[in-house]
Amino acid sequence: MANYYDRIADTYDATREYPTAVVGAVVDFVLSDRDRKRTTLIDVGAGTGLLSIPFARAVRRVVAVDVSQQMLEVLDRKANAEGLTNIDTKIGAAQGLPVPAATFDVAITSHVLHLTDRQKSLCEIKRVLRNDGAHVDCRCNWPEHRRKIESIWLASRGSAQVAQSMAVDSRPPDLRIPWRLEETVGDRLAAYESRAHGSCWGLGDEAFANAFAKFKYAVLEEYGSESQPLASESHFEVFVTPRSRI
Ligand SMILES: C[S@@+](CC[C@H](N)C(=O)[O-])C[C@H]1O[C@@H](n2cnc3c(N)ncnc32)[C@H](O)[C@@H]1O
Missing domain, CATH: 1.10.8 (Helicase, Ruva Protein; domain 3)
Known part of the structure; x- marks a missing residue:
């Protein structure tokens, strides 16, 4: 299947952007028990960086991986406009992440696992996380x-x-933030x-x-x-x- 995200990269943010307060609460929650200055994070299927960029403002280093060059170009433009120098983009698939093993403290996925081979992607996420690392999956329910x-x-x-449902987890979420769209x-x-x-x-x-x-x-x-x-x-x-x- 063609990656349609290539075609919608320039309009993606206008249709999906999350409120600043919501993203801020997610960043604070995920990093609450971590030393921000030492934390390294990989955003798998990062898209235009709706989460990678706010996380990059808070942690030591972010690697944003996506199959779509066009989505990553939007992310790069936004990171450059802000002068963020601690975020790297890499073309690659969740099922075969282009990074070494045991490198990251946090792996983020948001609205992406349902587009991939979930089991292979989770194996890869496990491979690239450090022993005390964690996988953080995010989703926004449609209003x-x-x-x-x-x-x-x-x-x-x-x-x-x-x-298509993005539900990947039947357990209750660890954090649930209401917002009005x-x-x-x-x-x-x-x-x-x-x-x-x-x-x-x-x-x-x-x-x-x-x-x-x-x-x-x-x-x-x-x-x-x-x-x-x-x-x-x-x-x-x-x-x-x-x-x-x-
Ligand atoms: C709905 S967007 C989510 C983007 C971002 N995580 C967010 O929350 O805004 C899905 C993204 O996953 C990417 N994607 C699709 N299949 C992928 C795969 N197998 N591996 C990595 N990224 C993939 C798409 O190119 C797109 O940028």
């Missing part, structure tokens, strides 16, 4: 208004497919038009254009106008697994 709009999209593209109908239409979500992939250009036209009509019927505000509660969840339990 109610996004789920409703996704169902309109799925009906428009003629698919009963349910949005506010955007407009126009923001959602733009996200789908740029094929930001997995359910937009796998359609040819013509089929996508037809589905999008139906979708836009149905969304505007439902909500009235592009400037209509949308808001609902979401949760950012963090699961911490010590290396010994991976």
Whole structure:
């Protein structure tokens, strides 16, 4: 499968950015029992660095690994703009991380394990962690208004497919941060038009254009106008697994 993240790298942040306070709470939680000045961290499937960059502000060194050159280029641009010099990007897959064994204190994954061979990725994460290291998996649950709009999209593209679950862990999260996602109908239409979500992939250009036209009509019927505000509660969840339990 083509890596669609190459195609959406420039619009990714506009559709997924997490609030500063949420990310700050995640950083503080993950580093609460670590010496920040000595901590090394790998972000697997780092994307545009929504987590790597805030972590790089706090720890000694970050390595951001991703299969998408374009996503990492966005990350590099943002890190350079901030003058961060302790973050390296490396092209590579979660199933075969391009780094030596026993190198990192923390390995982050966020919205990525469901895209990979989970077992192989976890073996690799275990390999690259130091003995007292930990794997931190993060996910952000879709708020109610996004789920409703996704169902309109799925009906428009003629698919009963349910949005792929990112749930990788059945236990309760170690940290659950509520946040309120506010955007407009126009923001959602733009996200789908740029094929930001997995359910937009796998359609040819013509089929996508037809589905999008139906979708836009149905969304505007439902909500009235592009400037209509949308808001609902979401949760950012963090699961911490010590290396010994991976
Ligand atoms: C939904 S994005 C998540 C990005 C980032 N972790 C975040 O939370 O914003 C998924 C990312 O995983 C990357 N990816 C997909 N398959 C991968 C794999 N097998 N190994 C490493 N990265 C992968 C994609 O290129 C994309 O940047």
